[in-house]
Amino acid sequence: MDATLFFNQVIGGLASGAIYGSLALALVMIYRSTGIINFAQGEMAMFSTYIAWQLTEWGVNIGLAALIAIGVAFLAGTAIQSSIIRPVEGADHLTQIMVTLGLFFILNNVAGWQWTFQAQVVPSVFGDEIFAVGDVRITALSIGTVIVLIAEVALLTLLLQKSRIGLAIRGAVDNADSAELVGISVSRMLMVGWGLAAAFGAIAGILVTPRLFLQPNVMFGVLIYSFAAAILGGLDSPIGAIVGGLVVGVTENLASTYIDFVGGDLKIGVALALIVGVLLIKPNGLFGRGEVARV
Amino acid sequence: MGLLDVNDLHAGYGPVSVLHGIDLTVEEGAIVVVLGANGAGKTTTLRTLSGMLSPSRGTIRFDGRPLAGKPATFVRSGIAHVPQGRGTFPQLTVEENLRLGAYSLGRQPYDDDLARWYDFFPRLAERRDQRGGSLSGGEQQMLAVARALMMRPRLLLLDEPSLGLAPTITQNLFELLRQLNEDTGTTMLIVEQNANLALALASYAYVIESGEIVTEGPAETVGADDSIRRAYLGV
Structure with missing residues (x-):
C-alpha cells in the first residue's frame, strides 16, 4: 500500500469532512431548535456564497466579503423562519419537508436566473499556499477549514450549554x-436558531467553493454527505455532526481510492450506504441522545 | 380589592366558548381554590390568567393594574403558572429546569433562590443532574413548583397538582404548599378536583360549573355545606 497516497486521501477526506461537518452543524442546529430537517440548508449556503462572490467581483476583499455574507445569511435565516417556516410550525412533518423543499427550488432557480449556471471561481479565504510534509501535501485552505470547524463547534457548544x-x-x-410560561419568547428563539444555522451554512459554502467551483447546484452533493454526517453523529449532537462529517469525508475518499467499483462515480453511494447503515444499527447516531420519558 | 381581580371573564377555543363570565378575587397572601368537575372550565380559567389564552371579554387586574398580552408579560408581572401535567422540561436536568425558571429575572443573580429551593425540596437537590423526564411523578410536580418559585412570583397558579399522584404523595405536596404559603406569604390560586384536600388547604373557595361560578365562600363554609358538596363536588 502506498503510504503517500493513503495520507493524501485521508487529509483530503478530513478537509471535505470538515465542510460536511459544518453544514451538518447547521442541520443539527435547526433540527434541535425546530425539529425540522431543512432540505434547503445547502441552497441557503450556496446563495450566501454567491453574495460573497458577487462582493469580490465588485472588488471587496474575500475575507470581508465572507464576513458580510455570513452576516447577511444570519439575517436571511431569521427572515426565512419568521416568514415561511412559522406558518407551518406544528404542522406535520410532510408539510414542513415540502416547505423546505420548495425553498430549495426557489433559491436554486433564483440563483440560476441571477447569476447563470456557469461555474465561478471563488477565491480562498485562507490563500492558495500548499504545505508539503514529505510527499504529503496540505493546502492552507484545508488547515483553515478544519480550524474554522473546530471553532464553530466550540462556539455552538458553549452557546447552547453555558449561555442563558x-x-x-x-x-x-x-x-x-x-418555555412560554417561564417568559421565553419561543418564536424569537427559533428565529435565532435559523439565523445561526444559515450562518454556519454560509461558512461551509464559502470554504467549499474554492475547491468545487460555484454554481447553483454546487451544494447538492455536499448536502447529501452532510445528511450522512448528521445522521452518523446523531441528529441532535453538534459534536456528533463534526465527528460524523470527518468520518464521512475520510470514508468517502478511501472508498473511492481503494474499492475498485466505487471509484469517483459511486462516491455518493458511500454516503447513502452510511445513512442506511447507521439508521439500521444505531438510530440515534454515535452521539445522539435518546429521549427520556417516564410515565 | 385583592391582588388578583377577575371580572366577567369570557374565553374559549376558536368558536367554542368555555368561560361565560367568571368573577373572582384572590387576596394577597391567601390560598384560594377553584373546585369543579372535569370540563367545568378550571384549566381554561388558569390558562387565561397566565396569558396562554386571550380572553374574548372581561378584565384581569393584578395588583390594581389591568393585565393582558403574552405569557411573558404575565410572568414579568409576577404570575407563575404550574400547568396541568406538570410541564417540566423533560430533556433538561433538574438544575437547568430551575435555571430556566429564573429566565424572566434577566441578569439578576439567583443562586440564593436556587439554594433556598434545594433546601426546601431536598429530593431535587439529590437529583439536580438528572433529567427532568426521569423523575417520578411526585418529584416532577415538586420540580414544577420549584421552577415556578424561581420566578419570585407574587401569585402561584397551580393546575390540578394532585393529578396522577399517589394519595400519600399528594398529601405530602399539599403540606409543602401550606408551609410555603406560611413561610413566604406567596399567594396561591389552586384548581383541584380533590375537593377535601384542597378545602383543607385553602381559606376561600369558588365552585365552577359550565364556565360560571355557581357558589363561593370561605373554605370551611363551602366544605361544610352538604348541598354544595352533593351538587357540585360529588363527595
Missing part, C-alpha cells in the same frame, strides 16, 4: 408551552 440564551433555546425546543 442557549438554555432558553433548548427549553423552547424541549417544551414550547412551558
Whole structure:
C-alpha cells in the first residue's frame, strides 16, 4: 500500500469532512431548535456564497466579503423562519419537508436566473499556499477549514450549554408551552436558531467553493454527505455532526481510492450506504441522545 | 380589592366558548381554590390568567393594574403558572429546569433562590443532574413548583397538582404548599378536583360549573355545606 497516497486521501477526506461537518452543524442546529430537517440548508449556503462572490467581483476583499455574507445569511435565516417556516410550525412533518423543499427550488432557480449556471471561481479565504510534509501535501485552505470547524463547534457548544440564551433555546425546543410560561419568547428563539444555522451554512459554502467551483447546484452533493454526517453523529449532537462529517469525508475518499467499483462515480453511494447503515444499527447516531420519558 | 381581580371573564377555543363570565378575587397572601368537575372550565380559567389564552371579554387586574398580552408579560408581572401535567422540561436536568425558571429575572443573580429551593425540596437537590423526564411523578410536580418559585412570583397558579399522584404523595405536596404559603406569604390560586384536600388547604373557595361560578365562600363554609358538596363536588 502506498503510504503517500493513503495520507493524501485521508487529509483530503478530513478537509471535505470538515465542510460536511459544518453544514451538518447547521442541520443539527435547526433540527434541535425546530425539529425540522431543512432540505434547503445547502441552497441557503450556496446563495450566501454567491453574495460573497458577487462582493469580490465588485472588488471587496474575500475575507470581508465572507464576513458580510455570513452576516447577511444570519439575517436571511431569521427572515426565512419568521416568514415561511412559522406558518407551518406544528404542522406535520410532510408539510414542513415540502416547505423546505420548495425553498430549495426557489433559491436554486433564483440563483440560476441571477447569476447563470456557469461555474465561478471563488477565491480562498485562507490563500492558495500548499504545505508539503514529505510527499504529503496540505493546502492552507484545508488547515483553515478544519480550524474554522473546530471553532464553530466550540462556539455552538458553549452557546447552547453555558449561555442563558442557549438554555432558553433548548427549553423552547424541549417544551414550547412551558418555555412560554417561564417568559421565553419561543418564536424569537427559533428565529435565532435559523439565523445561526444559515450562518454556519454560509461558512461551509464559502470554504467549499474554492475547491468545487460555484454554481447553483454546487451544494447538492455536499448536502447529501452532510445528511450522512448528521445522521452518523446523531441528529441532535453538534459534536456528533463534526465527528460524523470527518468520518464521512475520510470514508468517502478511501472508498473511492481503494474499492475498485466505487471509484469517483459511486462516491455518493458511500454516503447513502452510511445513512442506511447507521439508521439500521444505531438510530440515534454515535452521539445522539435518546429521549427520556417516564410515565 | 385583592391582588388578583377577575371580572366577567369570557374565553374559549376558536368558536367554542368555555368561560361565560367568571368573577373572582384572590387576596394577597391567601390560598384560594377553584373546585369543579372535569370540563367545568378550571384549566381554561388558569390558562387565561397566565396569558396562554386571550380572553374574548372581561378584565384581569393584578395588583390594581389591568393585565393582558403574552405569557411573558404575565410572568414579568409576577404570575407563575404550574400547568396541568406538570410541564417540566423533560430533556433538561433538574438544575437547568430551575435555571430556566429564573429566565424572566434577566441578569439578576439567583443562586440564593436556587439554594433556598434545594433546601426546601431536598429530593431535587439529590437529583439536580438528572433529567427532568426521569423523575417520578411526585418529584416532577415538586420540580414544577420549584421552577415556578424561581420566578419570585407574587401569585402561584397551580393546575390540578394532585393529578396522577399517589394519595400519600399528594398529601405530602399539599403540606409543602401550606408551609410555603406560611413561610413566604406567596399567594396561591389552586384548581383541584380533590375537593377535601384542597378545602383543607385553602381559606376561600369558588365552585365552577359550565364556565360560571355557581357558589363561593370561605373554605370551611363551602366544605361544610352538604348541598354544595352533593351538587357540585360529588363527595
